[in-house]
Amino acid sequence: MPLRRSGPARRTVPLAAGTLVSLLSVLALPLALPGLATASDAGKKPAHPEQDWMGSTIALHEGGNRAGGPEPQAAHGRGVSGVDVSSHNKHVGWSSLRKSGVRFAYVKATEGVNYTNPYFAHQYRGSYRVGMIHGAYHFALPDHSSGSTQARYFLDHGGDWSKDGRTLPGALDMEYNPYGPTCYGKSDRAMVHWIKEFVDTYREETGRDPIIYTSTNWWKRCTGNSGKFGRANPLWIPRYGSSVGALPAGWRYHSIWQHTSSGHPIGDRNRFNGTYTRLRILAKGG
Template sequence: MSVLRSGSPHRPARTTATAAGVFLSLLSLLALLALLLGLAGTAGAADVRRAPEPRHPDQDWAGSQIARHEGTVAGGASPAAPLASVEGVDVSSHNGSVSWSTLWSSGVRFAYVKATESTSYTNPSFAQQYNGSYGAGMIRGAYHFATPDTSSGAAQAAYFTGHGGGWSRDGRTLPGALDMEYNPYGSTCYGLSPAALVSWMKDWFATYKARTGRDAVLYTSTNWWKQCTGNSAAFGAVNPLWIPRYGSSVGELPAGWDFHTLWQYTSSGPTVGDHNRFNGTADRLKALANG
């Protein structure tokens, strides 16, 4: 009997302790589960915030944002062509399949074709446009629509040269062109400082030259250039200028250039594509192609 009396007080105590332990363990597991669910929800919210806005590279071409931000001359006649000039066009996927014979008959003798944007987009109409212009007898070149906030200048130049932006000394291929204009996806200057943008372009141009042996053309407007690069004069001595301005004259040039090489004078010509003029004779255009 004494054994039973001495042992009986301890059994309820052990049972109570065991139940309490199980209860605390369950509470700990529930707390851990709630914490994990909370972290998952936070991560999901962060992913949503970091997700890039939808891209529309088929709607981006040389001048698409210039016309939007700087306007066009509605209904105005094309400016009178100087004697020493050559007519050209630039096209991209939004132009679809181009009738190059029609353009040739209208006097167009050169073409720039959008090849790439960032490091993930290639123009689905590139082959028809790039090879078609060449087949019609034109001198042709390719251009890259820059998005400096998505990847480095070197990465985008490498992608461009690997997807249509190369160059060959055949007398009919112009050096590639870098399209720098208003950001179609957000901040005008891509969220970069003037120094960072200049550095990005230097990276792009150096990589392009290393891969092709040519100094590329720069497409930009004076207004954007002033706003986003602080009117840098870093490229004028080396890179030919292709300037968009939809009026009766080229107007003020960005710092560093004493003259323009190409002028995009209308964003909606009488035939397909934006219309351009080479500032010189046909022989000088061939010289640009030959390097």
């Protein structure tokens, strides 16, 4: 049983009515703790979501060869061709892409908690109807609301997963802040916590681990090169050059490589690091 420390008796001083009201008002205010979103954060709206797509900030900050041309081959000649699209692609010619060899597509569904892609239904269903394996992604804005809040918004607006063998797990797009500080004003620890919230919430709701899209440079700068996600979350890495390059900590291999952002007719081109059979297994949840 803990002992109470003795001391002088405290003298009770009556508070004036005005002082009491002021004190209660202060106590009623929400605490703005580092790394936590407040009600005002949740009300933020992205200024130009139509300009934010998977990799839109990568070439700007990291450069690299963005030119189109022949698609690079994965190790041992393996690899499956894919694209990722958002509202800036508008109406996509899915049949032509399918005939050209594209076998999977990711579609931007949401950004923050106040934006949904107005072309999402057309793009998501269109890729499915021509026989592609498809998936949805969320453009993260960690300074707008919590990771769990954004995961639920994503799930409610197209990011859910179904065990139909042709739907890939949702992808979390973590890249440079298009509206301000590179790391959204968060410390390494706070950023890792935010990502974990998103990942945990998505897994709880779907039973799947979301794919994480990020560049090695951003990951090192904004998470301290955390190795906490490599064992469970597949890696989607952007690098506009002849090879994938060094991977972020925790990942021994990548699952998807975004190798160019200026291909024809859809800019963002990707290669799945494996066979078509393996891609189907990823979709099924095996």
